[in-house]
Amino acid sequence: MAAGGPLLTVRDLRSYLSTRHGVVRAVDGVSFTLGEAEVLGIVGESGSGKSATCRSIVGLMPASTAHVSGEVIYHPHGGRNILTARQPELQALRGAQLAMIFQDSMTALNPVLTVGDQLLEAVNAHASLTRAQARSQAIGLLERVGIPAPARRMRDYPFQFSGGMLQRAVIAIALASSPRLLLADEPTTSLDVIIQDQILSLLLELQEDTGMSMILVSHDLAVISEVCDRIIVMYAGQVVEEGRAADVITHPAHPYTQALLDALPQAGERGLLRSIPGSPPSLIDVPDGCRFAERCPHVLGKCRTWDTELLETSGLTGTSGLTGSGGRIETGGPGQLARCWRHDEVRRPQA
Amino acid sequence: MSTMWAATPSEQLMRMATRAAGRRRSATRRRLPLYIGLAMLVLAVAAAVLAPVLVSQSPTTIDVLHPLAPPLTPGHALGTDQFGRDVLARILYGARIDLAIAFGATIVTLVGGTIIGLVAGYLGGRIDSVLMRLVDLFFAFPFLVLIIAIVAMLGPSILNMFVAIWITSWVAYARIMRAQAVVAKRQQYVLAARALGYGRLRIMFRHILPNTASAVIIFSMVDAVGNIILAASLGFLGLGAQPPSPEWGTMISEGQNYLLTSWWLATMPGLAVVFVGIAFSLVGDGLADLLRTGER
Amino acid sequence: MSRFSSLPQRCGHLVIVLFGITLVTFFLLRLLPGNPAVAILGTSYTPARAAAIDNTLGLNRPIWSQYGLFLGHLFQGNLGFSFFYGQPATTVIVQHIAPTVFLVIYSAVLAALISFPIGFAAGLRRGGVIDQSSRILFTVSFAMPGFWLGIILLLVFSVHLHAFPISGFGGGFAQHLYYLFLPALTIALGFSTVLVRSLRAATIATLQAEFVDTARMKGIRWRRVLRRHVFRNAILAVVAVFGVNLAYLISGTVLVENVFSLPGLGSLLVNSVADRDYPVVQGVTLLFAVLIVAINLLADIVQAALDPRVGQEAGA
Numbered sequence: 034m035a036a037g038g039p040l041l042t043v044r045d046l047r048s049y050l051s052t053r054h055g056v057v058r059a060v061d062g063v064s065f066t067l068g069e070a071e072v073l074g075i076v077g078e079s080g081s082g083k084s085a086t087c088r089s090i091v092g093l094m095p096a097s098t099a100h101v102s103g104e105v106i107y108h109p110h111g112g113r114n115i116l117t118a119r120q121p122e123l124q125a126l127r128g129a130q131l132a133m134i135f136q137d138s139m140t141a142l143n144p145v146l147t148v149g150d151q152l153l154e155a156v157n158a159h160a161s162l163t164r165a166q167a168r169s170q171a172i173g174l175l176e177r178v179g180i181p182a183p184a185r186r187m188r189d190y191p192f193q194f195s196g197g198m199l200q201r202a203v204i205a206i207a208l209a210s211s212p213r214l215l216l217a218d219e220p221t222t223s224l225d226v227i228i229q230d231q232i233l234s235l236l237l238e239l240q241e242d243t244g245m246s247m248i249l250v251s252h253d254l255a256v257i258s259e260v261c262d263r264i265i266v267m268y269a270g271q272v273v274e275e276g277r278a279a280d281v282i283t284h285p286a287h288p289y290t291q292a293l294l295d296a297l298p299q300a301g302e303r304g305l306l307r308s309i310p311g312s313p314p315s316l317i318d319v320p321d322g323c324r325f326a327e328r329c330p331h332v333l334g335k336c337r338t339w340d341t342e343l344l345e346t347s348g349l350t351g352t353s354g355l356t357g358s359g360g361r362i363e364t365g366g367p368g369q370l371a372r373c374w375r376h377d378e379v380r381r382p383q384a
Numbered sequence: 385m386s387t388m389w390a391a392t393p394s395e396q397l398m399r400m401a402t403r404a405a406g407r408r409r410s411a412t413r414r415r416l417p418l419y420i421g422l423a424m425l426v427l428a429v430a431a432a433v434l435a436p437v438l439v440s441q442s443p444t445t446i447d448v449l450h451p452l453a454p455p456l457t458p459g460h461a462l463g464t465d466q467f468g469r470d471v472l473a474r475i476l477y478g479a480r481i482d483l484a485i486a487f488g489a490t491i492v493t494l495v496g497g498t499i500i501g502l503v504a505g506y507l508g509g510r511i512d513s514v515l516m517r518l519v520d521l522f523f524a525f526p527f528l529v530l531i532i533a534i535v536a537m538l539g540p541s542i543l544n545m546f547v548a549i550w551i552t553s554w555v556a557y558a559r560i561m562r563a564q565a566v567v568a569k570r571q572q573y574v575l576a577a578r579a580l581g582y583g584r585l586r587i588m589f590r591h592i593l594p595n596t597a598s599a600v601i602i603f604s605m606v607d608a609v610g611n612i613i614l615a616a617s618l619g620f621l622g623l624g625a626q627p628p629s630p631e632w633g634t635m636i637s638e639g640q641n642y643l644l645t646s647w648w649l650a651t652m653p654g655l656a657v658v659f660v661g662i663a664f665s666l667v668g669d670g671l672a673d674l675l676r677t678g679e680r
Numbered sequence: 681m682s683r684f685s686s687l688p689q690r691c692g693h694l695v696i697v698l699f700g701i702t703l704v705t706f707f708l709l710r711l712l713p714g715n716p717a718v719a720i721l722g723t724s725y726t727p728a729r730a731a732a733i734d735n736t737l738g739l740n741r742p743i744w745s746q747y748g749l750f751l752g753h754l755f756q757g758n759l760g761f762s763f764f765y766g767q768p769a770t771t772v773i774v775q776h777i778a779p780t781v782f783l784v785i786y787s788a789v790l791a792a793l794i795s796f797p798i799g800f801a802a803g804l805r806r807g808g809v810i811d812q813s814s815r816i817l818f819t820v821s822f823a824m825p826g827f828w829l830g831i832i833l834l835l836v837f838s839v840h841l842h843a844f845p846i847s848g849f850g851g852g853f854a855q856h857l858y859y860l861f862l863p864a865l866t867i868a869l870g871f872s873t874v875l876v877r878s879l880r881a882a883t884i885a886t887l888q889a890e891f892v893d894t895a896r897m898k899g900i901r902w903r904r905v906l907r908r909h910v911f912r913n914a915i916l917a918v919v920a921v922f923g924v925n926l927a928y929l930i931s932g933t934v935l936v937e938n939v940f941s942l943p944g945l946g947s948l949l950v951n952s953v954a955d956r957d958y959p960v961v962q963g964v965t966l967l968f969a970v971l972i973v974a975i976n977l978l979a980d981i982v983q984a985a986l987d988p989r990v991g992q993e994a995g996a
Contacts, residue, residue, distance in 0.1 A: 045393055047393060047394060047397050049397050049398060049400075049401035050401070051401045051402075051404035055402075056398060056401040056402050058398075061394070062393075062394065088893075091897065093893050093896065093897070095888075097805075097806060097807065098404070100397050100400050100401045100404070102393050102396070102397045103393065120902065124899050124900070124901065124902075125899065126899070127896065127897050127898065127899035128897060128898045128899030128900075129899055131897075132897060133893070133897045134894075135890045135893060135894065136890075137890055140889060140890045140891060141890045141891055141893075141894050142891050142894065143891040143894075143895065143908070143909050143912075143913065144891070144913070144987070144988070144989055145912055145913060145916065145986065145987055145988060145989075146908065146909075146912075147988075151894075151895075154895070154898055154900060154904075154908070155898040155900075158898045158899045158900045159899055190988040190989070192988070192989050203894065206894065206898065207897070209898070210898075210899070517700070520697070520700075521697070521700045521701065521703075521704055522704075523927075524697055524700070524701055524969050524972055524973055525701070525704070525927070525965070525968070525969045525972070526926075526927040526930035526931050526934075526968050526969070526972060527927050527931055528927075528930075528931035528934055528935070529930065529931065529934060529949065529964070529965055529968045529969075530965070532934070532949060532950065532953060532961075532965075533705070533961055533962070533965045535953070536952075536953035536956075536958075536961050537958075540953075609822065609823055613823075613824075613825045613826075616825050616827075616828070617825055617826075617827060617935055620825075620827050620828075620935070620938070621934075621935070621938060621950050622950070622954060623950070623953060633825070636825075636827070636828055636831065640831055640939070643831065643834065643835055643839060644839055647835055647839075650828070650831050650835070651831075651832065651835070654824075654825065654828035654831070654832070657823070657824070657825050657828065658820065658823050658824050658825075658828075660823075661822070661823025661824065662819060662820060662823040664823070665819055665822055665823050666819070669819075
């Protein structure tokens with residue numbers, strides 16, 4: 034997983050949705066940089082803005098209700114902000130450069146077209162191929178994602194596939210034009226545990242083979258920590274912590290990350306699962322101050338009135354923080370950031 | 385980075401999104417259809433009730449000296465028909481008939497169909513399957529054809545038209561209410577009521593009905609539009625109200641004979657139907673919006 | 681292919697429904713308090729004559745045996761004898777089928793032509809100009825009696841503009857198209873209300889489906905996404921609605937035929953009611969019900985042809 038230069042820079046991304054009940058601040062000032070061949074995990078509860086972040090990046094937010102601002106720079110595309118790109122420009126980027134797979138594999142494919150048709154559509158989107166070429170390429174893709182008897186399964190309709198097989202087909206579609214960045218929005222959430230592992234390892238394997246970058250969105254910190262180089266933790270539309278996967282897992286610097294980690298079931302440990310008390314704030318009437326204050330065990334008076342930026346945590350990282358740090362800085366990722374006044378007190382080694 | 389009076393990106397975006405949300409929302413604006421519809425309905429009912437006050441002519445007085453006077457003739461704002469009867473007076477008095485049908489036919493079938501659907505859905509079993517087969521059968525017939533067939537047997541008259549509508553229209557309510565009751569049966573509040581030992585009747589009418597009635601009530605507005613049109617249609621076909629009754633459909637039917645010379649005879653009563661129809665539609669839409677958001 | 685495998689079962693269901701239809705038409709017309717003999721004889725009523733009529737109609741037998749007789753005759757295509765026309769009711773009805781069938785199909789086609797573009801456009805640009813104006817337009821047309829709309833069209837296009845004939849069916853296909861344009865348009869405009877509403881809703885729902893996002897992320901043209909992924913699925917949802925709303929189409933036909941004096945089943949039905957020609961009323965009612973059931977079956981077949989999932993879900 035050698036990291037090269039930056040591939041994608043997101044700056045102050047905001048995505049506000051106009052609804053009946055008011056304006057929902059789904060994404061509220063998200064910034065990060067993704068390096069070449071890097072795997073970035075975005076973790077958070079449902080409704081924290083993970084999916085909206087991904088959708089905003091590729092321009093899939095509903096045009097009529099979503100208002101998106103900020104900058105998304107895809108570096109191979111020459112430093113232009115793709116949020117303001119026009120439809121043909123986006124169309125050229127999608128598939129060929131940026132691909133995305135979605136949460137629910139059962140609804141990710143058109144029910145009335147065969148899997149083969151839909152895959153061929155992706156194969157032909159950015160290349161002029163003969164029928165035979167396209168077909169053999171499509172079969173090759175299905176084979177690559179581990180679908181048995183690919184030539185026969187081309188003729189099948191989505192409902193004839195199992196959930197895991199469907200997600201494999203969806204991945205094949207995403208990879209059809211060899212994109213350099215794959216956004217995977219909860220790709221395993223709708224699947225059985227065993228299938229989840231298979232799909233995750235398939236994604237990782239493909240990522241390593243092709244050297245593409247990947248953003249993996251999940252609500253499951255265990256999944257994220259297993260496969261990602263770096264982690265972004267989101268809460269109520271904002272990034273609350275960012276850092277190397279190992280650092281964040283072992284030394285969480287934001288109370289929310291800590292709570293998430295505490296809520297993970299520990300193998301071999303009996304007893305009550307710890308959950309986070311309270312619920313996330315409404316994204317319509319966003320409270321002043323830190324958005325986690327209401328649920329935070331470390332809360333101070335000022336937390337309720339003043340929010341803070343992402344603060345760099347002081348370098349009391351152990352040896353783990355040093356390995357490969359040269360690559361880290363190059364990708365634009367600073368050591369470890371947390372949106373918390375008391376990050377240094379909070380930060381402690383995780384048992 | 386930002387000067388003092390320049391808005392931050394967040395504020396800018398918030399302003400844009402709020403404006404869009406405002407366009408989408410605004411409680412008064414959303415309730416506007418309901419208010420307009422209610423106002424139109426009140427107006428129609430008032431016109432029907434106050435007809436003798438509003439126009440001096442009777443709807444049936446024949447004036448052989450002034451037949452087929454065009455609209456805006458002094459004393460006849462909407463003109464007169466082939467017998468010299470005042471069209472405005474006939475429309476206002478006709479409102480009594482057509483509104484009575486809209487309310488009468490709708491309320492009876494609403495109540496009847498709802499009770500049948502509620503009982504079938506809640507009790508289930510054989511009663512349910514027999515009733516629902518019956519409902520399916522009724523749905524196989526074109527509604528109007530079935531009504532015509534029934535009116536044919538009973539003989540054309542307003543009362544028989546009511547009977548025909550009552551016989552056929554309850555099925556839609558029964559189907560809607562049954563679906564609601566089947567769902568409600570498994571919900572916590574019903575299970576709780578059963579655990580408390582309440583009787584079936586009490587559970588059905590005190591617990592399920594108030595919680596699920598919105599669907600049938602919304603539908604009843606659509607149905608009222610249908611019944612107004614149906615009444616006019618039957619009148620038009622000569623199977624409902626009979627001339628010289630100023631029922632709107634009957635008037636349209638008579639007016640069609642004078643289409644070549646006197647366009648207003650068929651046009652005006654139709655506009656009255658459309659007016660009342662729109663009123664019920666708007667109320668229905670408004671109620672749907674109101675009750676649905678209320679549920680959430 | 682196997683997706684049509686559920687059709688035999690559906691046909692079985694159909695037979696049961698048809699049986700039920702005969703039950704309803706028969707008993708409805710027999711059990712209601714009208715007396716055909718009284719109705720037929722009118723002022724020339726005498727008990728002896730009534731008894732004679734009861735005898736010829738089989739009305740003096742037990743009701744179940746009357747039903748058996750009715751069914752038996754029905755299987756032979758015999759709907760009874762029309763006193764008014766002096767012919768078997770079946771013959772009379774067959775003579776009136778053509779204009780009605782033509783009109784129903786014509787209106788359905790026109791309705792599709794009108795509502796597909798509007799429904800899609802309204803769904804794609806929710807709250808846009810087309811959406812808003814079509815909503816107002818269709819609120820009005822929903823509240824409009826079909827027969828009155830027909831009269832207005834007649835008034836404008838035939839009486840004043842002389843663009844279309846006032847009545848009649850014409851001879852030959854091209855003339856049918858011309859003569860039936862206004863009647864078909866009348867029905868189609870009314871029917872479009874329902875179609876546009878459901879197409880709009882289906883388009884909106886389909887646009888939110890994840891497979892549309894998958895398709896968009898392939899980097900293909902938006903038009904192609906719409907055509908292959910959005911419209912295809914939206915239409916599918918509407919085919920189901922189509923069957924449910926057929927009754928509307930048929931009711932519209934009955935009224936509009938009377939407005940434009942078309943020699944179809946609707947006119948026949950209404951005239952026969954006025955003439956107290958019960959065998960014909962019964963036969964037409966029956967035929968309309970069968971027509972609805974048959975077209976519903978057709979809609980199912982179309983749906984099966986368009987949707988690979990049909991008939992598979994139950995087994996899966």
